[in-house]
Amino acid sequence: MGNRTPLYEAHVALGAKIVDFAGWDMPIHYGSQIEEHHQVRRDAGMFDVSHMCVVDLRGSRAVDFLRYLLANDVARLTVPGKAIYSCMLNERGGVIDDLIVYYMDPSWYRMVVNAGTRNKDIAWLRRHAPSFDVEVDVQEELAMIAVQGPNARAKAQAALGDRIGAAPQLPRFAAVEAGLLFIARTGYTGEDGYEIMVPADQAEELWNALYAQDVKPCGLGARDTLRLEAGMNLYGQDMDEDTTPLVSGLTWTVAWEPLDRSFVGRPVLEQQRGAGVPMQLIGLVLEDKGVLRSHQKVYTAQGEGEITSGTFSPSLGRSVALARVPAGSVSECEVDIRGKRLKARVVKPPFVRNGQSCID
Amino acid sequence: MSNVPAELKYTKTHEWVRAESDGTVTVGITEHAQELLGDMVFVELPEVGRTLKSDQDCAVVESVKAASDVYAPIAGEVIGGNDALADSPELVNKDSYGDGWLFKMKPANAADLNGLLDAAAYAAVVAEESH
Numbered sequence: 001m002g003n004r005t006p007l008y009e010a011h012v013a014l015g016a017k018i019v020d021f022a023g024w025d026m027p028i029h030y031g032s033q034i035e036e037h038h039q040v041r042r043d044a045g046m047f048d049v050s051h052m053c054v055v056d057l058r059g060s061r062a063v064d065f066l067r068y069l070l071a072n073d074v075a076r077l078t079v080p081g082k083a084i085y086s087c088m089l090n091e092r093g094g095v096i097d098d099l100i101v102y103y104m105d106p107s108w109y110r111m112v113v114n115a116g117t118r119n120k121d122i123a124w125l126r127r128h129a130p131s132f133d134v135e136v137d138v139q140e141e142l143a144m145i146a147v148q149g150p151n152a153r154a155k156a157q158a159a160l161g162d163r164i165g166a167a168p169q170l171p172r173f174a175a176v177e178a179g180l181l182f183i184a185r186t187g188y189t190g191e192d193g194y195e196i197m198v199p200a201d202q203a204e205e206l207w208n209a210l211y212a213q214d215v216k217p218c219g220l221g222a223r224d225t226l227r228l229e230a231g232m233n234l235y236g237q238d239m240d241e242d243t244t245p246l247v248s249g250l251t252w253t254v255a256w257e258p259l260d261r262s263f264v265g266r267p268v269l270e271q272q273r274g275a276g277v278p279m280q281l282i283g284l285v286l287e288d289k290g291v292l293r294s295h296q297k298v299y300t301a302q303g304e305g306e307i308t309s310g311t312f313s314p315s316l317g318r319s320v321a322l323a324r325v326p327a328g329s330v331s332e333c334e335v336d337i338r339g340k341r342l343k344a345r346v347v348k349p350p351f352v353r354n355g356q357s358c359i360d
Numbered sequence: 361m362s363n364v365p366a367e368l369k370y371t372k373t374h375e376w377v378r379a380e381s382d383g384t385v386t387v388g389i390t391e392h393a394q395e396l397l398g399d400m401v402f403v404e405l406p407e408v409g410r411t412l413k414s415d416q417d418c419a420v421v422e423s424v425k426a427a428s429d430v431y432a433p434i435a436g437e438v439i440g441g442n443d444a445l446a447d448s449p450e451l452v453n454k455d456s457y458g459d460g461w462l463f464k465m466k467p468a469n470a471a472d473l474n475g476l477l478d479a480a481a482y483a484a485v486v487a488e489e490s491h
Contacts, residue, residue: 033424034399221398221424289446291402291422312401312424319402338404338420338427 005050006143006203022116024051033221037314041355044149045218051115054139060107065132073255077103081174087245089265094241097121102175114235143203145196152193159209190230190353231349238308249281283349284321288342292321297336302326315352362391370482377433388461392486397423400449405441434472440464
């Protein structure tokens with residue numbers, strides 16, 4: 001038996017198929033992964049993401065700590081509640097994890113990290129925290145529900161009533177405390193919505209209130225097809241400790257300015273940028289019938305690469321993927337699927353955003 | 361427990377086989393198999409005319425989750441495929457023993473059918489897997 005979130009029993013009661021995910025017993029779907037996918041693109045769905053780890057960083061030098069540990073620059077956050085997405089790098093410039101960090105006040109940042117990396121993340125944070133007098137406070141008692149889709153915010157508001165607090169006024173990529181809830185207008189689907197942190201003992205009540213508003217439960221399967229359509233990387237597949245953000249389509253998350261900010265991994269990134277980044281992460285749409293899958297070989301004019309994440313896109317009705325291939329201009333390529341070379345077109349992710357196709 | 365029709369034959373690898381009155385057989389994957397795989401998005405069928413050995417991988421069913429091989433239940437020649445699956449692979453989920461059939465074969469030896477599992481034996485395989 002793996003770790004279980006406070007919503008485990010609710011998933012089982014809803015007929016979820018439970019699988020192991022990074023040591024957690026999580027719902028992969030509740031019947032049909034594709035229907036759950038469409039539910040989020042067209043209306044509103046909810047995901048139990050309580051396996052993700054919430055870490056509070058407290059101390060007057062928290063900003064210096066995070067400016068040193070993260071490749072993106074938290075000094076860009078000046079309005080309380082605003083968040084940035086960043087990679088946390090090792091000394092080799094490899095990605096220890098990708099995460100979201102919310103600026104709550106000058107001595108409090110809240111970070112959300114991946115379930116599969118939580119132990120090494122916490123160890124890494126704790127290793128560097130003493131030099132900055134920062135307290136690393138893991139929030140074990142919080143559950144988290146992501147409500148996503150064009151109608152997600154309205155339905156969450158209906159479910160929460162007054163408890164929604166100031167959340168309806170949130171700009172994108174920002175969060176606010178509302179009583180015991182922490183409500184963020186963030187997500188991993190390419191749709192609008194909230195990620196709501198809730199005390200573990202109130203999680204099921206919130207889940208049921210959302211369910212009563214016809215917010216359908218969705219599993220990790222739909223979460224994966226939604227994020228891939230949205231062109232969002234998945235840690236462990238599209239990047240890891242051996243790849244830098246520059247070869248992972250995440251150059252936009254690296255804050256080079258100001259030039260005098262020292263952060264872990266910076267020298268390696270600068271060196272790679274100076275020498276010429278050897279690989280790139282690109283989006284692929286399969287022209288033929290079939291399904292792109294991770295680790296399939298990709299052939300371009302510049303040489304061979306590999307698919308890092310591939311799936312059938314329910315929104316587009318065809319297969320899409322992210323692939324790491326040699327640098328250089330590439331408009332089409334071939335992918336080896338079970339010994340056959342099939343044609344794929346290169347596109348700039350995202351593939352789907354806010355319910356709309358982004359490709360021709 | 362998923363549906364295991366009594367009139368069909370089965371393999372341990374979750375194919376079903378129906379003996380037709382004209383001596384040919386129809387092959388598909390079981391309801392249990394489609395449940396394990398999840399929503400189908402692509403089916404690759406064997407070419408008509410191809411001669412298959414028993415247990416040879418000859419087709420692929422792909423769900424959102426993964427690609428999975430389908431094996432020839434018995435030796436024989438492929439004489440037809442379910443073309444409707446090209447546009448509607450979800451038929452395998454909706455009607456695995458009916459409209460979701462995969463391909464038809466002419467058995468090399470009709471007696472080979474006797475070597476396949478009957479419904480009770482297949483149900484036992486499924487029950488074993490569930491534990």
